[in-house]
Amino acid sequence: MSQNHLEKTRGLRWGLVAFLLLIEFSLIGVGIKGSVTPSEVRNVDGYNPWSEKVIEAARDIPVQDGGRIKPLSTFARFQMLSYHGAVTMKIKSGGKKRKITPTEWLLDCIFRPELANELPIFRIDDSEVLHRYGIIPKDRRARLSFNDLLDDYGKGPGGKDRLLKGGKEISEKRSKEERERKSMTPNQIEAMEASEKEEEKEEKRKEKLIMEFAQQVLNYEAMTKFLDFGRIELDAPDFPDELFKDEGRDPEKFSTWISRWNQLRAIFIMSSQQGIAVPDEVESLAREIELNLNSSRYGVRWYPPYDEDENEWQSIGDRIITILEKQDFPWDTIDDEVKELEALNEGEVPERLKMAGFWKELMDDMATMEGLVEASEKPDSPEFLAALESWKDEATARAKVRGEGGEIEGEVKYYQRNYFMKALVFFLIAFIFSAIGWFGKEGRFGKGIQIAMISFFVLALIYLAWGILHRSLLMGRPPVGNLYDTIPFITLGATLVMGVAEWMTKRNLLVSLGSAIGVAGMFMAFRFEYGDATDHMDPLVAVLKSNYWLATHVVTVTLGYSGGLMACFLSMVYVHLRLAGVIEDDKKFRRFMTRAVFGIVCFTLLFSLVGTVLGGIWANDSWGRFWGWDPKENGALLIVLWSLIILHARLAGWMTDWGIHLCCIFFGSVVAFSWWHVNMLEVGLHSYGFIKGGSVIWLFYGACGAAFVVGVIGYLIDRNSKKAPKGE
Amino acid sequence: MTETRVLTLFDQKYPGNLRDRPPLSWRRIPPTQFRAVNFVGGPDESVEIFAGNSNGAGLSNANRWLGQFGLSPVPDESTFASIEILGRPSLLVEARGSYNPGMGADPREGFALLGAIRESGGDVLTFKMVGPAEAVEGMRDEFIAYCESLENVDLHIIKEESETPES
Amino acid sequence: MSNSSPKSLGQKIWRVISGFEIAVVCLGLLFLLTFFGTIEQKWIGLYAVIQKYFDIDSFLVFPSRGDGKFIFLPLPGAYWVMVVLSINMFCGGLIRARKGWKTVGVLISHFAILFMLVAGAVSSVSKVEGQMSVYQGEKSDFAQKYHTTTIEVAKLDEEGHRLPPKIVPSESLRSLERNDVLRAEFPDEGFTMDITGMLGSSNLFMERTAERSNEDGPVVDGFFLREAEYNKDNELANMAGCYATVKDKEGNEIQELILWMGNPSPVSFVHNEQRYLVTLTMEIWPMPYEVELHKSVGEYYPGTRKASTFESTITKVANDQREDYKIFMNNPMRHGGFTLFQANWSDTGGKPFSGFAIVTNPSDKWPEYSLYVATVGLLIHFLLMLFRFAGGSSRSRKS
Incomplete structure (x- = not known):
């Protein structure tokens, strides 16, 4: 091509480069962005947002989840992600579009469950699986509210119950199949799997989705019901006055009956011993209490354990049950002990009054929760805000006494920033x-x-x-x-x-x-x-808990991945520029690119090799095996080997600049395989990194493949143009 | 080509830490869930001898065995003879007749049972010999000798005298 | 490196052995072997892949999928590729390579990597690994070697104590297939044992309670073996099983036995008024010391089943010498060529229990030493390259 021609078409060729690169990066981008759920925005009548102050107070409450103490806002964030797949929920209310944050959503679940049930919290990718339970959303990829699930073919409630029952049945069926599989021979298993028709495989896939979704619904329900005990009004029969010595306690309140637990239990024991039936009203009262007690065991774990040596935090229900089931609890003298405790000044609680301390704390906690629930009937009221802030301060103080929760503020800031x-x-x-x-x-x-x-x-x-x-x-x-x-x-x-x-x-x-x-x-x-x-x-799991190795092995290997990807992207750009002919006249730039990429390969080799061997030394200290041909180890080795191949092939004179760049484009796929794909194989000792399969990786391989093809074409054109006589 | 290896604690660990001395005519066969120790013996290996842990009181176990022979349960332990197993008096249970072990197995006529039950705290050890009545009768002395020969072997347990390091 | 054409055959051979070409080919083969060896693990598990691709006994590898479908051309075994690569590295990377301050980094790295490959070779032939399980308050003086199956035959003395057992070694049983018969000789005892029906992973069923199928082994003493699906996620959970027929010198059958690795106690037979106990077990590996487990602690993160820490407080007793150690994850005990690792922990069944992995490996620390040397070498070389590159860049900008 003549110089004039090059000049005239320069802009066009730059455009071609940009276009091709855009296509390739978009492929990756599409994969990264993932499937899109319809953006239809649900209308929820009467949704009043929480005030900033309430959100602030709730955000900082310490809870225990996943083995550590974290702010309620972090807990809410990951709860919402697990149901909703996003960190905000979009709705419309009163004609205005609103974005609900995780903390607000969790507040709705806990304190405004009826409203929460209207929110489209559940994201389901294949809603067809719900049709058999009478739940028929409009779109295949849908966002559903809890109330949507209640629908049963539009005829009335029932869908959710059928879904939960279905989920349980599927789970039991799976367990049975697992057990049966254990007593089958490999030939029988192979024959069974071979004879499995496509429809059966598809049904299994659907059943898995149903099981997972049913579990989500159960978890969600538990979150909305754990403070139900504060909402109910118990229908207590008229007991004789002398039976319960606690005048002034409201017999409609759940906490009253927890405080009277011992006496209530005595009634049942006595009736059983004397062979007399317990009156129906008492039976139904006991049933109601038990039901609410069970519900209260779920939800948020925001109570540190009674015992300072224990480390498992509790829900309000767990708190109650811990006391009720204590073998040596001084039921007969507890009221007097509490009075004695209250008469003492602030200071160390004597050992013999320890139980009294726990009992008093429990009563206070139940009263706090009941108070919060009552105040939440007017969520905008200063009473609710005061109650919430007071609970937050109390919870923070309790955590502080145990030396826990110190990072709460910092973590809230992290997410805010x-x-x-x-x-x-x-x-x-x-x-x-x-x-x-x-x-x-x-x-x-x-x-x-x-x-x-x-x-x-x-x-x-x-x-x-x-x-x-x-x-x-x-x-x-x-x-x-x-x-x-x-x-x-x-x-x-x-x-x-x-x-x-x-x-x-x-x-x-x-x-x-x-x-x-x-x-x-x-x-x-x-x-x-x-x-x-x-x-x-x-x-981190025990075997990974080593700051020394995390700082050395993991960091160096990760930098090695970095290098491999950099080389790949630079080479992708290079081959497009060459194909488009936009840098044919710039030898210095071409040399620079090639030398830069080569340098990055050296950098990658250094870090990958050192990182991989460090990993081996760590493995040798952990389980006595320097090298086990484990997928994760092999992935790292592939990176080392490929960079060595590039270096030595270059030294052998087998590769020109085109060769290096094509190899580096492939390098990107090697890194992707090592970084991501090995985790999808679900095999090996490094079992703490398994992830579900993702289509992103195939799109990335595709993008690399496309760039590779571009490079090959560019190389062939270049080679041919060199062969052609000059001055054309 | 076979090799020999030195003895280790592997060779000195026994089920339930109990070393037994069965007669030569008893042959060990694989254990099961309920039969930690499992033998066959007697003429044509027609007699089963087995031992294991059980739950429930000694008397209820004894009555269950009697029930397998269609016999009525007895009200207290004094009805049974006693032998000493590992230093404790243990019930000796005998029965004869049609043996119906249940669990889908067919009843067997002309069978007999000789068994021993040792209670210690919550642990119940049972030893049972079942087979054709004549064979069982002929192996009575062997069985009692076997039960009485049991010894506790716990070479793999750290003794109190060993120094315990500061944890 | 000299580029003049070689004169003699010897020089030609030398050129090939020490050339880049071999290096690139070997590296390329290793790349393919590692890649296919990773993919195939999904189907046949880690141990089987190591046997197939990376073992010293593997000369030719046919990469395939689990259903036997071919995916690539046959490749040479990885161990031997590494041998060739090591020779090439020695000849080309150390002897033939140009010597000078510009190449000192490369020479150092080549030496270090070669040393690491040698460490790997040493390890693959002389490393022994096994497991030792101990309950709190108990002690042990033996381990069991991974991936081995042996048959032990022990007789008793007059007091009923076991005498040192005779072993059918795992090398003999390793390649035994279901339909093969292996005859083990016990000349001193006057009997032989025909071992057959060997299954690498099996379950033992009672004829009385299980429905038999036509794939099951014969019924012996009311029991039979059924092949089980190979557990590749937890290879130690696979229980081997086989049948053994004991015969006297004349070939008459003395006893038929059924052996299963999951049985905690042996079966027996009698010959010449002598009782013999027979066990199928992972190879028992006597240790040169006793391990007393005083305290075994396992902690999970609160509210989870994620292990936070597994710790064991032990005393090692050897020749009346007592030494105390604390073993936990990433902190093994190294002594006398044996290394003891905290591998797992459990307290199902009331009593806490520590699972130790025991390894003996003469080349244990060699990779670590070689790493330090290789890092120094690579750093020297690449820093030199970087300065040259930066110098070149700035020169070209100035011009």
């Missing part, structure tokens, strides 16, 4: 500026664009690093401990290196690529967090 979302936005802005900068670096306009680009890029890096650091401090361990942690860290590694390389070489391209990687990385972080719906700050 939303570091990674901010980083994503800044990376995006930096990318846009850098794209504008491709078209002109000269003059004041060009310089202004440069400054804006760099500023936003640096800002993004700061937020990303700060977020990782804050997380690390909250968890009390090095920054990477689980699969989620790898995402921001790898993103930081890659973008930081791109930033440094840009500073050293002053090519806009690297900031563009770095920003694109930053955006993709942050998207991936959110997608994984939402999809997994587990709290990744929860403590």
Whole structure:
């Protein structure tokens, strides 16, 4: 092609590059974004949002979940993610669109369950499976409220009950099949699986969804019912006055009957011993109490245990049952002991009055909950806010006495600051500026664009690093401990290196690529967090609890992944630029790109090799096996081997610059396999990283494949053009 | 080609820490859920001898065995003879007739049972010999000798005298 | 490296052995073997893949899926590829390689990696691994080797104490298939044992309570063996089983036995007025010391089944010498060539119980040493490269 021709079509060819790259990155983007649920916004009549103060008070209440103490807002966040797949819920009320945050939703569940049941909390991807229970949503991918589930073919309530019954039956069927499988021979199992028709496999898939969904519904119900005991008015028969010595207690209240538990139990024992039937009203009272007691065992665990040596926090129901089932509880003297305790001044509770202390605390706690429920009938009232704040202070103080809950404030701040979302936005802005900068670096306009680009890029890096650091401090361990942690860290590694390389070489391209990687990385972080719906700050399993190895092995291996991906993306850009012919006249730039990629491969080799061997040494200290050919280990080895192959093939003179770039594009797939795919195989000792399969990985392989094809075409064209006589 | 290995505690661990001394004519067969120790013996290996842990009181177990032979339950333990097993007096239960073990098995005529039940705290050890009446009768002395020969072997248990490190 | 054409056959061979080409081919083969070896684990489990791809006895590998479907061309066994690679690394990476300050980093790294490969080779032939299970308050002086099956035959002395048993070694039983018969000789005792019907994973059923199928083994003493699905997630949960027929010198049958690894006690037969106890078990590995487990602690994170810590307080007793240790995750006890790891813990059945993994491996620490050396080498080399690159970049910008 003549020089003139090159010049004329330059813009077009840049456009071609941008277009192709956009297609490839979009493929990945589509995978990352995931399936979209219809955005129909539900109308919920009479939804009054909680006040800021109420939300603030609720947010900071310490609860125990996943083995650690966390703020109620974090607990709510992951609860909502597990049901809803998103961290906000969109509804319409009074003609206005509203976004409900997790804390607000949880407050609705606990204090306004009737309203909560109207909210479209359940996200289901294949709602067809519910049709058999009479629940027929409009769309296949639907967001349903609890009340939607009650419907039974539009004829009336019943759907939910049938769903739960169905879920239980399926679960029992699965257990039976598991048991039967254990007494079958491998041949019989193989024959059974081979003869399984497609419809049967499909039915199994549906049944799994039903089971999972039924469990979700049960969990949700439990969350809305655990304070039901505060809402009921018990219908107590008229007992003789002398039976209960506690004048002034309201016989309609649940807590009253817990305080009278011993006497009530005595009535039943005496009747049984004398062979007299207990009157119906007493029976039904006891049943009602038991029902509510059972419900109260679920819900939020926001009570530290009575015993300071115990470490399992309790729900209100657990608290009650712990006392009621205590063998040596001094029922006969408890009231007097409590009076004695109250007469004492503040200070250490004597050992013999310990039970009295627990009893008093229990009575106070039940009164608090009943008070909160009563006040919640007017959620905007100052009484409710006061009651909630008072409970929050009490809960925080109890945790503090145990030396727990110190990180609550910090964690609330972490989520409020939303570091990674901010980083994503800044990376995006930096990318846009850098794209504008491709078209002109000269003059004041060009310089202004440069400054804006760099500023936003640096800002993004700061937020990303700060977020990782804050997380690390909250968890009390090095920054990477689980699969989620790898995402921001790898993103930081890659973008930081791109930033440094840009500073050293002053090519806009690297900031563009770095920003694109930053955006993709942050998207991936959110997608994984939402999809997994587990709290990744929860403590690590015993075998991983080693800050030394987490800081050395995990960090180096993760940086190795970073390097492999960087090489891949740079090479993807390179082959497109070459195919489009936009850098044919810039030998220096081509050499620079090739040397940069080669350098990154060396960097990757260093970190991957060191990281992999460190992993082996860790494994040797953990279970006596330096190398076990475990999928996770093999994945790391593949990265080391591929980088060695690239280096040695280059030294052998087998590879030109095209070869290196094509190999590096493949490198991206190797990293993806090692980073993600091995976890989807669900095999091996590293069983703490298993994840459900995701289509993202295949889209990524596809994108790499497309880029590889582009590279091959570019190479062939280049080779042919070199063969053609000059001066054409 | 076979090899020999040295003795270890593996060779000195017994079910329930009890070492038994069965006569040569008894042959060990695989244990089951209810028969921690399982033998066959007697003419044509027609007699089953087995032992295990049980729950419920000694008397209720004894009455259950009597019931398997269609005999009425007895009100107290004094009806039974006694032998000493591991230093404790233990019930010796005998029965004869049609043996109906239940659980879908057919009844067997002309069978007999000789059994021993040792209670210690909540633990109940049962020893049972069932087979054709004549064979069981002929093995009576063997069975009693077997029960009385049991000894507690706990070489793998740390003795109190060993120093316990500060935890 | 010299590029002049080699003159003699020897020089040609030398050039090939020490050339980059072999290195790239070996690395490429290892890459493929590692990849297919990872995928195939999903079907046949880790241990089977190691036997198939990475063991010293594996010369040719046919990568396949679990249903036997072929997915790639046959490849040489990974162990031997690494042997070739090691030779190539030694010849090319150390001897033939250019010596100078520019290549010192590479030479160091090559040496270190070679050392690591040698460590791997040593480990694969001389490492022994097993497990030791002890309840709190008890002691043990033996372990059981992983992935082994042996048959032990012990006779008793006059007091009824067991004498040192004779073992049918695991090497003999390892490759035994269901329809094979292995004859084990016990010349001193005057009998032989024909072992057949060996199943790697099986269940023992009672004829009285289970429905028989035509795939089941014969009924012996009211019991029969049925093949079970191989548990590849928990390989130690697989219980082997087989049948054994004891015959006298004339070949007359003395006794037929059914053996199952899940049985806690042996079966017996009598020959020449002598009782013999027979057990099918993982190979018993006597330890040079006794381990007394004084305290066994397992903690889970509150409200979860996620293990927080497993700890054992033990005393090691050897030749009347007592030493105390605390073993927990990532903190094993290393002594006298044996390393004891806290592998698992349980307290089902009331009493806490520690599961230890025991490993003896002469090349235990070698990879660690080689890592330090390799890191130094790589760092030197790549830093030199980086300076050259940065220098080149700034020169080109200035020009």
